[in-house]
Amino acid sequence: MTVDTVGRFERALEGLEVGLERVPAADASGRIETIAQGPVVGTPLPFEGVSLPDSVRTEPTPAELEAARTGITPVRFAIAEYGTVAIESTADGTEPIALYPDRHVAVVAERDVVPDLSAGFERLADGFDEGRTSVVFATGRSATADMGELVHGVHGPGDVHVIVLEDR
Amino acid sequence: MAQRSRSEEADRIRHLLETEGEAVHAQASVSNARRYRTYGETDDLESLRTEARSIKEGAIDRLPDLIDTVREAVEANGGTVYVADDAADANAYVSDVVDTQISEYGVAGDDETPSVVKSKSMTTEEIDLNDALEANNIDVTETDLGEWVLQVADDTPSHIVGPAMHLSRAEIAELFNDQFDPDEPFETAEELTRFARGHLGERIREADVGITGANFVVADSGTITLVTNEGNARKCAVTPDTHVAIAGVEKLIPTLADLEPFVDLIAKSATGQPISQYVTMLSPPTDSPTLDFDAPAASITDGGGSTDEPAGDDGREGGRDFHLVLLDNGRLDMREDDQLRETLYCIRCGACSNSCANFHAVGGHGFGGETYSGGIATGWEAGVHGQESAAEFNDLCTGCSRCVDACPVKIDIPWINTVVRDRINASGDYAASDFLVDGLTPDLEPGGIDRGKRFFGNIGTVAKAASATAPVSNWLANAEPVRALLERMLGIDRRRDLPSFRRTSLVDWFRSRGGSDASRRRAKRAAIRSEAAIDREVVLYPDVYTNYVDTNRGRAAVRTLEALGVPVRVPDLPESGRAALSQGMISTADRQASRLHAALVEEIDAGRDVVVIEPSDLAAIHREYERLLPEESFERLRTNSYEICEYVYGLLENGADPDILSTGDGEEQVAYHSHCQQRTLDLEAPTVAVLERCGYATETSAAECCGMAGSFGYKREYYELSIDVGERLASQVEDAPTVVASGTSCGDQLETLLERDVSHPVELLAPTDT
Ligand code: SF4
Numbered sequence: 001m002t003v004d005t006v007g008r009f010e011r012a013l014e015g016l017e018v019g020l021e022r023v024p025a026a027d028a029s030g031r032i033e034t035i036a037q038g039p040v041v042g043t044p045l046p047f048e049g050v051s052l053p054d055s056v057r058t059e060p061t062p063a064e065l066e067a068a069r070t071g072i073t074p075v076r077f078a079i080a081e082y083g084t085v086a087i088e089s090t091a092d093g094t095e096p097i098a099l100y101p102d103r104h105v106a107v108v109a110e111r112d113v114v115p116d117l118s119a120g121f122e123r124l125a126d127g128f129d130e131g132r133t134s135v136v137f138a139t140g141r142s143a144t145a146d147m148g149e150l151v152h153g154v155h156g157p158g159d160v161h162v163i164v165l166e167d168r
Numbered sequence: 169m170a171q172r173s174r175s176e177e178a179d180r181i182r183h184l185l186e187t188e189g190e191a192v193h194a195q196a197s198v199s200n201a202r203r204y205r206t207y208g209e210t211d212d213l214e215s216l217r218t219e220a221r222s223i224k225e226g227a228i229d230r231l232p233d234l235i236d237t238v239r240e241a242v243e244a245n246g247g248t249v250y251v252a253d254d255a256a257d258a259n260a261y262v263s264d265v266v267d268t269q270i271s272e273y274g275v276a277g278d279d280e281t282p283s284v285v286k287s288k289s290m291t292t293e294e295i296d297l298n299d300a301l302e303a304n305n306i307d308v309t310e311t312d313l314g315e316w317v318l319q320v321a322d323d324t325p326s327h328i329v330g331p332a333m334h335l336s337r338a339e340i341a342e343l344f345n346d347q348f349d350p351d352e353p354f355e356t357a358e359e360l361t362r363f364a365r366g367h368l369g370e371r372i373r374e375a376d377v378g379i380t381g382a383n384f385v386v387a388d389s390g391t392i393t394l395v396t397n398e399g400n401a402r403k404c405a406v407t408p409d410t411h412v413a414i415a416g417v418e419k420l421i422p423t424l425a426d427l428e429p430f431v432d433l434i435a436k437s438a439t440g441q442p443i444s445q446y447v448t449m450l451s452p453p454t455d456s457p458t459l460d461f462d463a464p465a466a467s468i469t470d471g472g473g474s475t476d477e478p479a480g481d482d483g484r485e486g487g488r489d490f491h492l493v494l495l496d497n498g499r500l501d502m503r504e505d506d507q508l509r510e511t512l513y514c515i516r517c518g519a520c521s522n523s524c525a526n527f528h529a530v531g532g533h534g535f536g537g538e539t540y541s542g543g544i545a546t547g548w549e550a551g552v553h554g555q556e557s558a559a560e561f562n563d564l565c566t567g568c569s570r571c572v573d574a575c576p577v578k579i580d581i582p583w584i585n586t587v588v589r590d591r592i593n594a595s596g597d598y599a600a601s602d603f604l605v606d607g608l609t610p611d612l613e614p615g616g617i618d619r620g621k622r623f624f625g626n627i628g629t630v631a632k633a634a635s636a637t638a639p640v641s642n643w644l645a646n647a648e649p650v651r652a653l654l655e656r657m658l659g660i661d662r663r664r665d666l667p668s669f670r671r672t673s674l675v676d677w678f679r680s681r682g683g684s685d686a687s688r689r690r691a692k693r694a695a696i697r698s699e700a701a702i703d704r705e706v707v708l709y710p711d712v713y714t715n716y717v718d719t720n721r722g723r724a725a726v727r728t729l730e731a732l733g734v735p736v737r738v739p740d741l742p743e744s745g746r747a748a749l750s751q752g753m754i755s756t757a758d759r760q761a762s763r764l765h766a767a768l769v770e771e772i773d774a775g776r777d778v779v780v781i782e783p784s785d786l787a788a789i790h791r792e793y794e795r796l797l798p799e800e801s802f803e804r805l806r807t808n809s810y811e812i813c814e815y816v817y818g819l820l821e822n823g824a825d826p827d828i829l830s831t832g833d834g835e836e837q838v839a840y841h842s843h844c845q846q847r848t849l850d851l852e853a854p855t856v857a858v859l860e861r862c863g864y865a866t867e868t869s870a871a872e873c874c875g876m877a878g879s880f881g882y883k884r885e886y887y888e889l890s891i892d893v894g895e896r897l898a899s900q901v902e903d904a905p906t907v908v909a910s911g912t913s914c915g916d917q918l919e920t921l922l923e924r925d926v927s928h929p930v931e932l933l934a935p936t937d938t
Contacts, residue, residue, distance in 0.1 A: 059467040059468070059469045059470075060467065060468060061465055061466060061467055061468065062373075062459050062460060062461045062463070062466075062468055063461075063465070065459065065468060066373070066461065081442075082442050082443045084443065089406065089450070089454040089455055089456035090455055090456065091455045091456070091457065091469060092469050093456065093457050093468050093469055094456075095402070095406050095454075095456040096406060096407070096456065096457070096459060096468065099399060099402055099403065099406075100403075117428065117431065117432055117443075118428065121424075121425065121427075121428045121431075124424065124449070125424055125425065128389060128424055133389055133391060133449075133451035134391075134449065134450045134451050134452070134454040134455065134456065135449050136402060136446055136447070136448045136449070137431070137443070137446070137447040137448075137449075138445065138446055139443050139444070139445055139446075139447075140445055141445070142397070142398055142399040142445060142446075143397045143398070143445055144313045144314075144361060144397060144398050145195070145330070146312070146313035146314035146317065146330070146332055146398075147313060147317075147337060147340055147357040147360040147361050147364070148335075148336055148337025148338075148340060148357045148360075149337060149356075149357035149358075150357075151357050151358055151361040153361075153365070154313060154361055154364070154365055154397075154398040154399060154400070155311065155365065155368070155369070155372075155398045155399035155400040155402075155403050156398065156399025156402065156403075156445070156446065157399075
């Protein structure tokens with residue numbers, strides 16, 4: 001991609017009031033530590049050289065999941081056009097960890113930020129071919145207008161941060 | 169038919185206007201405005217809509233195959249597919265699933281009563297699933313905030329997408345303060361939402377079964393797609409041990425690639441967002457662990473759920489069980505019905521409701537049936553609940569066609585309403601022969617149609633008779649006793665000014681000034697003077713109103729064309745069928761279309777252009793004739809007929825001199841209301857362009873509709889609704905010194921509300937002397 005796909009991603013997220021930070025893999029753990037508010041649950045990050053901070057509880061119990069204020073998960077890919085992150089349903093609980101706590105920190109490799117929905121669907125199709133067939137396209141924060149005005153953080157997170165690993 | 173009387177209907181509408189209209193309008197109009205913006209920013213919108221429609225066409229065409237395909241896919245994943253014939257069948261199946269879950273794993277949570285959490289689903293509303301489950305002693309909690317508000321209020325949805333749209337924040341706060349008696353009374357939307365999150369979160373954690381709908385089901389992978397903003401569908405689907413997805417069979421699409429245009433379109437059409445917060449694609453049972461909040465000490469990744477068995481053993485991966493219930497309930501019959509089939513392409517985005525002025529005024533409790541609301545509800549209700557449910561509200565569709573541009577799958581919603589109206593007419597029990605309207609109604613309809621409908625459906629004959637006897641007929645029609653009779657017999661509201669018929673019709677006037685020969689001479693003189701080389705000839709269509717009522721606009725059109733060097737003919741031509749169509753009298757319209765075609769085809773053969781003043785007649789020729797005439801005949805008429813200002817625009821573009829017309833100084837403010845059907849045909853812009861080129865500073869109205877739409881506003885039961893809609897338009901244009909409108913009804917409505925003259929744009933443009 002010659003155009004600045006990550007820049008486009010960042011602008012889309014800005015409109016959704018979601019922060020984006022570009023960090024080298026080596027600094028990711030530290031950044032996560034600062035953004036995450038405890039208690040923190042997470043699923044292991046499959047990026048070389050990136051590990052979750054020690055304070056993060058992986059394989060949480062339902063009680064820990066319920067009590068957590070922050071959930072940290074990797075995302076398989078992101079769609080710059082709409083500011084979307086693709087969250088997979090995995091056996092280690094990525095889906096509930098991204099959904100239950102009020103703050104979601106999504107970590108994505110820069111090469112996995114694709115420009116538009118069509119490119120996103122290509123990635124989705126690749127995943128389906130490999131048997132990864134349950135994916136959520138999450139864009140911005142959970143929202144409702146059903147109580148008469150727009151409110152964020154209904155059933156899902158009301159606060160989302162995206163970390164782009166610039167060297168991955 | 170258990171239909172309400174006119175006065176009962178008028179009362180009901182008045183009540184809804186007062187109690188629900190404001191809240192509905194506030195939200196629906198915002199979504200509509202955002203849709204315009206997002207549609208406008210989407211470069212490939214038209215190709216997306218075309219693609220989405222063609223995918224749906226293909227999918228409905230091979231629906232039985234897709235059912236087989238999805239069954240194989242879901243079973244291969246370890247889930248179950250059940251095709252339910254009707255509501256009772258579906259409800260019994262779901263009850264059974266809950267019972268099995270309970271008997272195998274016990275009741276979750278502290279309670280003894282089995283419980284179900286549901287994510288918003290119109291399909292389960294359609295089958296009254298909640299009542300059925302509750303009758304089986306199963307607790308049901310709606311988790312979509314809007315649906316939950318309705319559940320607490322014991323109310324019904326009033327909008328396909330925003331079910332509680334008719335309730336204001338203050339009303340919800342009052343309801344919740346009453347029901348839940350909080351320490352600190354709820355006030356803000358924020359407080360209400362926080363409370364709901366906590367309360368519903370607990371219900372979800374303790375539920376035995378999660379039930380969702382499905383926006384789309386990808387047949388070959390068994391993927392359920394859920395589109396939400398709140399995230400409750402995700403929670404309902406992934407938290408309990410058992411997930412049941414209930415979807416109408418029409419939700420099936422062949423492959424994952426087919427999903428893309430819908431993901432791209434659905435939020436844009438529904439709320440004007442570029443994409444929804446959560447587009448969940450689940451091919452259940454998923455790998456995601458079930459969450460057993462009863463056993464809070466074991467890690468969620470331990471094989472999950474209340475089963476102690478490892479994943480995969482009994483077909484339950486990660487302890488999860490999945491059922492896809494595909495509902496027929498009339499849909500497979502709709503598929504065989506050439507007129508209702510299109511309804512099945514609907515993706516339930518609610519854009520048609522949001523673009524509908526009548527819907528804004530009364531909401532889905534007025535403009536809706538047992539389950540569905542808005543323009544497309546007629547098709548759904550007729551298909552799944554029967555014609556009677558559709559008959560209750562079908563007349564609220566005025567056929568204005570503003571929903572046609574809104575619908576992401578290009579469904580011809582007004583046509584479905586016309587067809588169902590026709591079928592309802594045929595099942596009516598009014599006296600077959602009727603002394604009051606018989607002589608005036610040479611229609612082709614079988615007996616049994618409401619006499620008001622027959623009267624308006626044959627308005628051309630009425631107008632001809634009234635014109636022949638004017639001014640006596642006008643005087644008579646406005647006399648109190650006659651108004652009372654008209655109101656009682658035909659339902660014409662006595663508060664509405666009736667059109668005043670001219671003794672000299674446009675056709676007579678044209679003949680009396682020398683007919684086409686004289687017109688040719690005039691045009692030739694004008695052409696010599698202006699040195700424009702325009703070699704066209706026009707047949708001006710004298711629609712009923714232009715011919716008998718609003719003859720001034722017809723005269724203005726003739727003078728304008730002649731001044732621009734174009735000779736005109738105004739022959740006595742048959743009715744277009746527009747009036748009959750709006751009353752659902754399709755066979756009458758069909759006959760009239762053929763006659764008009766026959767009369768015009770010779771003119772077209774002779775190289776003449778057909779120019780139409782009344783936009784609704786042009787819309788009949790450009791849109792509905794596709795359903796009434798052979799394809800070639802339709803195409804021929806369509807490509808050779810024009811709206812008057814569009815035609816003038818074309819002449820100016822081809823070298824005609826605008827200075828010949830009556831021009832402004834560039835400062836003169838003109839407010840212009842196009843006309844609903846004219847806007848759907850993309851004909852607003854040419855009029856604006858002509859007005860601007862002729863020196864008028866033009867402001868266009870944003871209101872979707874004037875509220876009159878043909879005979880609609882004359883009807884007693886709809887009079888107040890028509891005024892309510894009209895006032896929104898009037899308030900937009902009232903400050904302008906000059907107001908013009910292209911449609912007869914729009915002009916009438918504005919004249920009444922603004923209490924001043926509102927003419928057709930061509931009257932502004934016409935040169936004063938020739
Ligand atoms: S008919 Fe079209 S606009 Fe109306 S709800 Fe269905 S898809 Fe949406």
